[in-house]
Amino acid sequence: MKDRHITEILDNASMAALSESELNEVRAHALECGPCRSAYEAARMSAVVLKSRAQTAIEPSPFFQTRVMAAIREQREVESVPAIFRLWNSAKVLVSSMALATVALGALSFALPEATPDDQSLSAYSAESVIMGQSADDQMTYEQVLSTIYEDDDDAR
């Protein structure tokens, strides 16, 4: 009996659950076997610290019940709102800002005049408009008229 190592007995049940005969066997073997002596010592100490750890239970605070009931009410309120409204509540800021940005861009594109580069002012006149649509306010120089007419002829060829 004494030759049997005792680690299996130690690992099989808690120290508190070992019977008197098992404890006697363990102690007797531990006296003669060095490795089993340290195993027994470690098992005994482990049992003590585990007991101590199990006794450190935290008590509920006096406000805990109130906190839980408040959380439940909040949860119930959230659940009572239909899913589409819940979705809207979470996305309304994003959707509103996107709509605002779209409106602002649209307004800007209508309000601002189209930019016309200066170097294209000459070619903006066609030959027809030069001949047919000249008015007294919109007079061109002689060179401008000639260059416009010949430029159109060159393009046509």
Add this chain to the structure above:
Amino acid sequence: MDLDLARQAQDGDESAFAEIVRRYSPRVFSVASRFFRQRSLVEEAAQEVFLKAYTQLGSFEGRGSLEGWLTRIATNTCLNMVRSSKRRPESTVSDLTDDEQSWLDQHSVGDGGRSSVESSLVATDLADRLLSVLSPEDQQALLMIDGEDASIKEVAEATGWSESKVKVRAFRARKKVREAMEKLLGRKSKQLNSAAD
């Protein structure tokens, strides 16, 4: 009695559920304290347990006790919280603090040491060091059986595991913890020897 309370709460009677919280919060806190030592975490876990219980009241059929049903929800909720958070670093093999060393000295001579608040805090720190080598499930099994003297059957009921699974977990956990403690004790003797030299 429990079933009536659960039914009333399910029907929207707020005071019935408040009574459930008042009656069983010590039990839920006790379960959460096995997993966490910080009050804020224990309270967070306990609140989560009661919120789940509130939404699942319909599944309580009154076959077992309401306390048992809540214990199971608490155990699974805490296990999930521990799994989803970062695992603690394994600190078992690190050097012992002076307090821990003197605690081990006192208890290894077999006099049991002084049982003060400080002493139990050191013991609790040592236990956490040892438990950190285990999975949360194994910790749970070992703390219940070796720490709280729960039976295999009680652990099986609280966790939903089979009794054989509980036995295997407890055996494996006890062995690992014993080996970790042997390492600590070996380290302690080495430190004492080197101090003597």
